[in-house]
Amino acid sequence: MNAIVTDKTDKPWEKLHELITGAGTEEILAFFDFLGAAETARTISRIHPEDQVRLFSILTPADAADIIEEISDTQAADLIEDLPPEMAAAILEELDSDHVVDVLGEISDHRAEAILDEMDIEGAREARQFLEYPPDSAGGLMVSEFLAYPEGLRVSDILKDLQKNRETYTGYNVQYLYVTEKDNRLAGVLRMHDLLFPSKDAYLRDLMIKNPLKVSVDTPLEKLRHFFEEHRLFGVPVVDGDGRMQGVVLPEAVEEASRKRSVRQFLGFSGIVGGEEFRSMPLLVRSGRRLSWLSLNIVLNVIAASVIAMYQDTLSAAIALAVFLPMVSDMSGCSGNQAVAVSMRELSLGLIRPNELIRVLLKEAGLGLINGAALGLLLGILAFMWKGNFYLGLVVGSALAANTVVAVMLGGILPLLLKRMKMDPALVSSPLLTTVTDMCGFFFVLSFATAVMAKLSGV
Amino acid sequence: MNAIVTDKTDKPWEKLHELITGAGTEEILAFFDFLGAAETARTISRIHPEDQVRLFSILTPADAADIIEEISDTQAADLIEDLPPEMAAAILEELDSDHVVDVLGEISDHRAEAILDEMDIEGAREARQFLEYPPDSAGGLMVSEFLAYPEGLRVSDILKDLQKNRETYTGYNVQYLYVTEKDNRLAGVLRMHDLLFPSKDAYLRDLMIKNPLKVSVDTPLEKLRHFFEEHRLFGVPVVDGDGRMQGVVLPEAVEEASRKRSVRQFLGFSGIVGGEEFRSMPLLVRSGRRLSWLSLNIVLNVIAASVIAMYQDTLSAAIALAVFLPMVSDMSGCSGNQAVAVSMRELSLGLIRPNELIRVLLKEAGLGLINGAALGLLLGILAFMWKGNFYLGLVVGSALAANTVVAVMLGGILPLLLKRMKMDPALVSSPLLTTVTDMCGFFFVLSFATAVMAKLSGV
Numbered sequence: 001m002n003a004i005v006t007d008k009t010d011k012p013w014e015k016l017h018e019l020i021t022g023a024g025t026e027e028i029l030a031f032f033d034f035l036g037a038a039e040t041a042r043t044i045s046r047i048h049p050e051d052q053v054r055l056f057s058i059l060t061p062a063d064a065a066d067i068i069e070e071i072s073d074t075q076a077a078d079l080i081e082d083l084p085p086e087m088a089a090a091i092l093e094e095l096d097s098d099h100v101v102d103v104l105g106e107i108s109d110h111r112a113e114a115i116l117d118e119m120d121i122e123g124a125r126e127a128r129q130f131l132e133y134p135p136d137s138a139g140g141l142m143v144s145e146f147l148a149y150p151e152g153l154r155v156s157d158i159l160k161d162l163q164k165n166r167e168t169y170t171g172y173n174v175q176y177l178y179v180t181e182k183d184n185r186l187a188g189v190l191r192m193h194d195l196l197f198p199s200k201d202a203y204l205r206d207l208m209i210k211n212p213l214k215v216s217v218d219t220p221l222e223k224l225r226h227f228f229e230e231h232r233l234f235g236v237p238v239v240d241g242d243g244r245m246q247g248v249v250l251p252e253a254v255e256e257a258s259r260k261r262s263v264r265q266f267l268g269f270s271g272i273v274g275g276e277e278f279r280s281m282p283l284l285v286r287s288g289r290r291l292s293w294l295s296l297n298i299v300l301n302v303i304a305a306s307v308i309a310m311y312q313d314t315l316s317a318a319i320a321l322a323v324f325l326p327m328v329s330d331m332s333g334c335s336g337n338q339a340v341a342v343s344m345r346e347l348s349l350g351l352i353r354p355n356e357l358i359r360v361l362l363k364e365a366g367l368g369l370i371n372g373a374a375l376g377l378l379l380g381i382l383a384f385m386w387k388g389n390f391y392l393g394l395v396v397g398s399a400l401a402a403n404t405v406v407a408v409m410l411g412g413i414l415p416l417l418l419k420r421m422k423m424d425p426a427l428v429s430s431p432l433l434t435t436v437t438d439m440c441g442f443f444f445v446l447s448f449a450t451a452v453m454a455k456l457s458g459v
Numbered sequence: 460m461n462a463i464v465t466d467k468t469d470k471p472w473e474k475l476h477e478l479i480t481g482a483g484t485e486e487i488l489a490f491f492d493f494l495g496a497a498e499t500a501r502t503i504s505r506i507h508p509e510d511q512v513r514l515f516s517i518l519t520p521a522d523a524a525d526i527i528e529e530i531s532d533t534q535a536a537d538l539i540e541d542l543p544p545e546m547a548a549a550i551l552e553e554l555d556s557d558h559v560v561d562v563l564g565e566i567s568d569h570r571a572e573a574i575l576d577e578m579d580i581e582g583a584r585e586a587r588q589f590l591e592y593p594p595d596s597a598g599g600l601m602v603s604e605f606l607a608y609p610e611g612l613r614v615s616d617i618l619k620d621l622q623k624n625r626e627t628y629t630g631y632n633v634q635y636l637y638v639t640e641k642d643n644r645l646a647g648v649l650r651m652h653d654l655l656f657p658s659k660d661a662y663l664r665d666l667m668i669k670n671p672l673k674v675s676v677d678t679p680l681e682k683l684r685h686f687f688e689e690h691r692l693f694g695v696p697v698v699d700g701d702g703r704m705q706g707v708v709l710p711e712a713v714e715e716a717s718r719k720r721s722v723r724q725f726l727g728f729s730g731i732v733g734g735e736e737f738r739s740m741p742l743l744v745r746s747g748r749r750l751s752w753l754s755l756n757i758v759l760n761v762i763a764a765s766v767i768a769m770y771q772d773t774l775s776a777a778i779a780l781a782v783f784l785p786m787v788s789d790m791s792g793c794s795g796n797q798a799v800a801v802s803m804r805e806l807s808l809g810l811i812r813p814n815e816l817i818r819v820l821l822k823e824a825g826l827g828l829i830n831g832a833a834l835g836l837l838l839g840i841l842a843f844m845w846k847g848n849f850y851l852g853l854v855v856g857s858a859l860a861a862n863t864v865v866a867v868m869l870g871g872i873l874p875l876l877l878k879r880m881k882m883d884p885a886l887v888s889s890p891l892l893t894t895v896t897d898m899c900g901f902f903f904v905l906s907f908a909t910a911v912m913a914k915l916s917g918v
Contacts (some may be wrong), residue, residue, distance in 0.1 A: 255714030
């Protein structure tokens with residue numbers, strides 16, 4: 001045991017490499033058990049892709065599926081993509097239906113097709129159907145592991161079924177039983193403990209709660225979140241356009257999807273585009289994806305900097321201004337980003353609608369005037385103290401004040417405008433905002449300076 | 460109905476104001492029903508604080524609690540804080556235990572105390588106890604609404620209790636029943652449908668699964684997430700140091716807490732500090748909180764800009780450089796922020812440990828060299844084409860290349876270092892990074908330029 005403990009604190013992937021090349025299934029599983037979920041994810045991400053394939057061919061599909069469940073979808077998709085399709089299919093068959101779709105959704109289409117072709121017919125049909133729904137809709141979030149029985153059955157029939165399929169139902173959320181009528185249409189719902197009391201001969205149709213709450217397959221994530229905020233339920237049935245029972249959405253799936261959405265938002269905001277990046281990915285993939293974002297930014301930067309180029313004479317005459325140009329643009333960028341964040345939160349909480357531009361503009365204008373005055377005064381005093389030139393202070397202070405007002409107003413409405421244009425505010429707000437606040441910042445400093453040039457010469 | 464529809468698309472808060480001043484409870488509730496959860500949140504946030512108090516004094520505590528459940532915790536806390544303590548207490552008594560704690564956790568301590576004093580003794584005792592646990596631990600996330608029975612009871616006793624308290628248990632997650640031994644210590648677990656089959660005379664101790672999976676009250680959020688990734692359960696019992704049953708953590712609570720954490724991360728990253736900001740808050744509160752963050756930034760900006768001030772002579776001699784200073788610092792900031800985001804994700808997924816600095820440095824150095832070369836070449840060529848001066852291109856290109864390497868390496872390790880120092884990477888990484896990359900960027904451009912000054916004069 002002691003040897004393993006040392007390995008754990010050191011580099012478990014070296015130990016795993018040894019086990020993969022030498023040891024049997026049991027030792028490998030014992031090692032993962034010992035590592036726990038967090039370390040397992042880290043360890044698997046560090047072994048060589050060839051070792052990953054070898055690892056999954058040593059394990060049974062069920063054991064491999066257990067490991068897949070412990071790591072993130074992106075990581076799982078990376079792994080699954082490298083496996084031969086028949087091996088990948090065997091593993092996916094062991095996962096919950098919503099998990100299968102999560103993983104397949106992150107794999108390239110033709111690769112996913114190849115895997116689906118190797119899966120058993122029923123599983124593949126279901127996965128194909130689930131993949132058709134947008135990932136952030138009830139159809140994309142539901143599980144197919146639920147209990148549904150025709151209304152004509154008796155309690156005794158259900159008890160028999162529950163007894164018989166005990167093992168299968170272990171992974172099901174059996175808080176509720178759904179009752180269906182003709183064509184598999186949802187007719188009612190029962191709580192599991194409603195089965196405890198009535199006579200064994202009672203019919204489901206007489207026990208069930210009729211017209212249960214339900215959502216349709218295309219219900220978007222936002223609505224689902226509000227649904228579970230409004231109704232503290234442990235699952236909601238999902239029906240298609242004809243009222244046929246399709247699946248069940250669990251509240252944890254909704255929360256998980258919301259969390260993933262805010263992670264994507266954070267990554268997009270930071271310029272990580274095209275999905276997650278892990279440092280275990282190939283260098284050129286990482287570099288290329290980051291560059292794609294940076295090259296857009298460099299173009300925007302060139303546009304902004306061209307304002308400075310136009311005012312070279314002013315700048316030559318008062319070189320001290322060059323110190324303040326990056327400060328004014330930076331500070332305004334910060335102010336604007338605060339307003340962007342507030343708008344994005346208000347949008348996602350439903351506290352504001354994309355068409356309420358005027359409200360946001362007014363609210364931000366007031367705040368911009370106060371913060372602009374405070375920051376402008378501060379920077380103006382600093383500038384005045386540095387060079388002893390009142391006009392230098394006046395120019396940079398009023399430029400920062402003016403640019404702060406522009407930045408917060410623009411930052412506030414950008415997410416609303418982008419949402420109306422069906423663009424992703426997280427991805428686009430920040431670079432657009434920065435470009436405009438840079439340009440305006442440079443313009444305010446240099447044009448104000450040009451206006452009082454006589455007073456500034458030589459600073 | 461038509462009149463209401465128009466109101467909905469227009470300004471539902473005006474309608475609500477009318478209803479509050481004129482109508483009865485039923486009309487108000489019907490209006491909220493009609494609005495739905497999303498619109499309710501927005502509408503309540505827009506009415507005057509006095510109207511909010513009046514609204515909650517018209518409604519019964521149970522109806523008020525329903526509304527509180529539909530809005531975000533911060534919004535709910537804002538509302539609750541404005542109510543007389545006895546009214547607030549009556550409403551909180553209607554909420555789930557975890558929800559009570561969420562709301563009280565966002566209210567100032569002495570105000571929360573005043574409310575707790577007005578609550579019924581049992582509820583207050585429980586809330587006080589729950590508030591002692593850190594919000595992102597099992598103790599802070601658990602609910603006290605679960606079913607637990609002593610092991611000496613028979614199935615028939617349980618059925619009697621379930622029958623008797625049917626109403627109360629409607630909001631409970633009754634997927635599992637917990638079985639306790641002496642001193643309320645957790646001894647086993649039963650699934651609800653395990654009660655369907657055995658004889659009514661069987662003892663729980665003979666039916667239960669012994670040594671169930673459990674977590675302790677101080678289990679942190681990360682571990683809970685890994686727990687539910689590893690075990691697809693619908694709840695886990697929480698025990699104190701003596702193994703006594705304290706509550707149950709549901710997977711949706713874990714996901715919700717993780718989502719909130721990533722929202723805090725996003726807000727911190729954007730410079731919204733001290734909690735959520737909504738535009739319905741008073742202007743001076745919003746302005747002051749944003750300014751607190753901006754004033755730190757302006758200090759950091761002054762430090763960075765002082766590098767430019769030191770090189771004024773170089774800048775005067777080659778004024779074109781001023782165009783490139785903000786570009787080099789901006790671009791490096793973008794590159795560095797990408798690395799920060801990747802590190803924060805890897806940390807939160809457990810793919811990296813805070814002490815793996817060397818790994819991150821090496822991984823980012825490789826990427827920095829490639830991206831730095833690409834971006835440097837691009838900017839260098841642009842600079843050369845603009846002024847036809849090879850050395851100008853060389854200076855700005857190599858400065859951007861060098862600064863990109865610095866930025867990604869620093870950005871990569873900053874979250875790890877901050878985590879080791881128990882500081883919040885989301886809040887501190889970005890301003891620290893920007894300051895350093897600004898300083899280095901200015902320094903590289905201006906010192907490289909000074910070195911080849913003779914070739915640059917007059918550009």
